[in-house]
Amino acid sequence: MSGAGEAYPTLAVYPDKDGLWLLVKSSILTGLTREATFLVALPYRSGIGPRAWGFWTATDSRPKWIGPRHTNFQDGSICAFAPDDGAWTEGGDLPTLLDLYTVWAARQLFFEVFGFWPGKQYALIGSPLALQVHYRLSECKDNELCGCGSETLRYADCCKPRDSKWNRLQLIKEFMRAIPGGFASRRPPARVLDFIDGRAPLPSMADVHLLLPAS
Structure with a gap:
């Protein structure tokens, strides 16, 4: 934790029976009049990984959730890297993890200002092809790098011509069947929002981390 505290001086650590909560500003x-505030759940249990939420915070306004682009379904948590990318692995360097969240927030800011996502991105890699296709058609802009993970090709020049041949109604049905709530499910848990807004104490990690059994 010492290295993370040096890189992120605002880092605060709160114990939970299932792990450690981190609250940190970046x-x-x-000159930017707002900061990115991350609430990070680091479970003790191996194999389930961290869960984090990002918010824009400023002294003169309420916190604003950063999303929904590149946040996870069902809980709106940060999706900053693919597990098989090798950018960070469980038990790895904590400052590196926080750096990845910071880069994610910077890309969110770029997207907010310029209207397209900068950098590599993935469209539900590893899930059934129909889900990947619907995700790309719904989320990826023509001038963004393709959601297949390409590092060089824009969506319009990569997967879009093939994706466009699919039946959209059938894609929607399969997507909603596989992911309850679909894209609308990308929102933080109420208990996370209440904590960030100062309306409630820090929640139990098991109540908001999808891969932990609820307390």
Whole structure:
């Protein structure tokens, strides 16, 4: 934790029976009037990984959730890297994990200003092809890198011509069947929002981490 505290001086650590909660602020750009605040759940149990939520915070306004682009379904948590990318692995360097969240927030800011996502992205890699296709058609813009994970090809020049041949109604049915709530499910748990807004104490990790049994 010492290295993380040096890189992120605002880092606060709160114990939970299932792990450690981290609350940390990150200054994205010099002169920016808001900061990115991350609430990170680090479970003790191996194999389930961290869960984190990002918020824009400023002294003169209420916290604003950062999303929904590149957040996870069912809980709106940060999706900053693919597990098989090798960017960070469970038990790895904590400052690196927080750096990845910071880069994610910087990309969210870029998307907010310029209207397209900068950098590599994945469209539910590993899930059935129909889900990947629907995700790309719904989320990826023509001038963004393709959601197949390409590092060089824009969506319009990569998977979109093939994706566009699918039956959209059938894709929607399969997507909603596989992911209850679909894209609308990408929102933080109420208990996370209540904590960030100062309306409630820090929640039990088991109540908001999808891969932990509820307390």
